[in-house]
Amino acid sequence: MDGIRGVFFDLHGTLLISDDVSKAWDEWREAFHRCMVDCGLKTSMKEFIVEVEGIFEKPEPEYNAPGLSVFERRVMELCGRHGLEMDREYMRGMVDHIIGVWYKDMYMDPEAQPVLDALRPRYRNALITNWDHASWIRRWLADSEVGGWFEEIVISDEAGCVKPDPRIFSIALERMGLEPEEMAYVGDSPEDVRGALAVGSVPILIRRAQSDHGDIGSEARVITRLSELLD
Numbered sequence: 001m002d003g004i005r006g007v008f009f010d011l012h013g014t015l016l017i018s019d020d021v022s023k024a025w026d027e028w029r030e031a032f033h034r035c036m037v038d039c040g041l042k043t044s045m046k047e048f049i050v051e052v053e054g055i056f057e058k059p060e061p062e063y064n065a066p067g068l069s070v071f072e073r074r075v076m077e078l079c080g081r082h083g084l085e086m087d088r089e090y091m092r093g094m095v096d097h098i099i100g101v102w103y104k105d106m107y108m109d110p111e112a113q114p115v116l117d118a119l120r121p122r123y124r125n126a127l128i129t130n131w132d133h134a135s136w137i138r139r140w141l142a143d144s145e146v147g148g149w150f151e152e153i154v155i156s157d158e159a160g161c162v163k164p165d166p167r168i169f170s171i172a173l174e175r176m177g178l179e180p181e182e183m184a185y186v187g188d189s190p191e192d193v194r195g196a197l198a199v200g201s202v203p204i205l206i207r208r209a210q211s212d213h214g215d216i217g218s219e220a221r222v223i224t225r226l227s228e229l230l231d
Helices: 021-038 045-052 070-081 088-103 112-119 134-144 166-176 190-199 214-219 226-230
Strands: 006-009 124-129 152-155 183-187 202-206 221-223
Touching: 006 166, 021 045, 021 088, 070 088, 088 134, 112 226, 124 166, 134 152, 152 166, 166 183, 166 190, 183 190, 190 202, 190 214, 221 226
Parallel strands: 006 124, 006 183, 124 152, 183 202, 202 221
Antiparallel strands: none
């Protein structure tokens, strides 16, 4: 990759993986519903699943509450729609709990650290991730020491924009002092590929055996495992 000085990474599905994402989402929805029922929600589990479907892909809520993450504002807006009162401290503990449920069976790809160690002498590394609750991610990165693998970490909750918006890539590039054409971005989704292309960088799509993104791979260099980056 002539001219590339930085290899930036997505987190979920790229470095951090799960053997059963569907199960993780099922358990997350169940935990979320239980917590809401404890606060007086009358909606059935079946109705709740429909209501929160694609919640992280929806526009940011208009709920105005300084100091709250995007996901915390989503929860408070949900409470408002159902006429529920929720203490802010309870809500924050609930959010941490249900995110922890989603993460409990996730693990770092065993090839992630060796690959990053091999790349680091030649390329600068950063992390760009869509996530609605930045404080949880930063705690997790610090506790797992994964955060130390990267010079910069850009999280959509803090950046105010989400992939594939090229602005989130521009933030990372500016912090690293790199031009778009000097960055390759490794991700597992169409949003990763489209965002990298939109900012003028090189997209690398990791397409593991269970992944299916249609024709999106034709727009990117495709790998089937992280170690192929070293080729």
